[in-house]
Amino acid sequence: MTKIYFNSHASADLYASYNFSDEYMGLYLHIDSLIEVDAVYKFILKNSTGTQEIKDEIEYQFPPHADFGWGCPNFVLKFDVLSATNKFIQNGFVVVDIDVSLWVTYSYPLVTSPILPVAQLLYESQKYSDFTFDVEEKEIKVHKCILGVASPVFDRMFNTNCIEARENRSAIKEFDFQTVEISVKLIYGFEILHNDTDTNVVLDLYRFAHQYEIKASLNAINKWFHSLSMSKNTVWMLISFSFLYDMSYLKQECLDFLNENKEYAASFDGYEDINPEIIKEVFRFVGSKYQQI
Template sequence: MADSRVETISRLAQWKIDNFGPCSYKKSDPFKVGIWNWYLSIERNRYLYIHLFPEPSRASKEHPPIARFILRVSNTGSSRRFYISPVHERLLRTCDDFVWPVDTTFVGRFIIDVEFLDLKICPLNGGEASSIWPSDGKLQSVAAQSALQCLSRMLDEGIHADLTINTAEGTLRAHKAILSASSPVFQSMFHHNLKEKESSTIHIEDISLESCTALLSYLYGTIKQEDFWKHRLALLGAANKYDITGLQDTCEESLLEDLNSGNVLERLHEAWLYQLPKLKKGCLTFLFDFGKIYDVREEINNFFRHADRELMIEMFQEVLTIWKPV
């Protein structure tokens, strides 16, 4: 029947009913919104009852929808009246899951509009429902992922690379713009009339080729977790040398995460060398507050022979603080 058809555009569905009597039931044809087919049905028994439900299918069984929507009913006469529902949010499986009673005497021709504000998939095994429509956050995530893929290709394939990096073990190709945007030190090299600007070559010979590759991967946003962990100390040194603040902070947080008796003295040295207050405080707390100083008794003598005098004073003051009488 012609008046069973539901027109859809975007997230709106509209059902125009040409003939509906005082005691009738009518069901629409299926219409698709999102990944589901839907039905509207109406019946009159004092009130006008409007049902909205998904078509029984594999999609609605395995991925039942949580719909957030508004309904509107209006007549088509010259004195047009509207009945607008509150915003509903329901898990919809069957025709009994949602019904809206409308106290109206509409007969003959009228219109039912449904606006879907959101549609989420309800996971059968629990967990948080996820929207099928991209939000601003998802759009940003998709855009960021696309940008990272482009940057990865630029680095891996040397697309329009205009910079050569010489390390002690080989050379790498990169882009002045990327390095300049990441580091004020690199930016200064290429902005002023320094030799790096003229030759389009820089020398990074104090870290290995592999570590320099990891550094570039970080600057291009494509570094893998295992590569970051493997080259943390080298990356920390590069971050300090080239004033890459974000990388230095990330390295500091990471070095604090896996502190243990086997590495605490090395980490304390790095913290002092690169002026990392959180890491230094963490190392001192680990050694003195938690008593791990006794686990490194054999290593501590060698550490003191090479430690900076001011660091030794700080360690001594930490001991006095711990042993201070209450």
């Protein structure tokens, strides 16, 4: 384990872990800190002759006191690692290099912790609002100082000489009114996500947060996914979504659920709408598990 000090009040404990499934070797980074930590890290596996290299780069925001690791569940085939021909094993060990970049943002907690009630009052009253979203012929009044801190995309828009910045309004056509309204409320600190929140609504919120790079919202939604109970009605929708947005944790949860409930892998509504490559990977995963029985 390695300890990193950001300043006299903030530090983080870093450690890596691995696991072997029936088919793959997975690699994960764990960060335990009192504050949110943004991490960009790369796992690198080289053989002893330097002729082969396997690597994967990940970007993730670790929440405070994270009790889970984030990484690559299918980093490399177990067969490839253990094969003597590939020479990944050196003196009885498999050596993996980890290149990690970390940073913390102190401005965000100042916005979302001490003044949350004030932010919500500002949103509800619309007092001092200085920007407007036009969505489906309706208006949503917001405050640039709050959205600019939450989203680098909005921050750039507010500080350039574009027509939106000059007119202090922007038309959003990619999302419906409900998605934009709830997404904005999430930025202002409203408690939006609950166990009974509709999955389709959450997926739309994730799309909005991803497009506008709202890390705090993405983090909150990822926590919601971690507590989600998988079902036959949602698993194929979620696994397609996880492939589209490269959400390794959610993808693995879906694969495990389909492996435990093979009848949902063999027959489901909307078969023709699923990417064939996703269906192939599910069948490969479930098939490999079946051969081990």
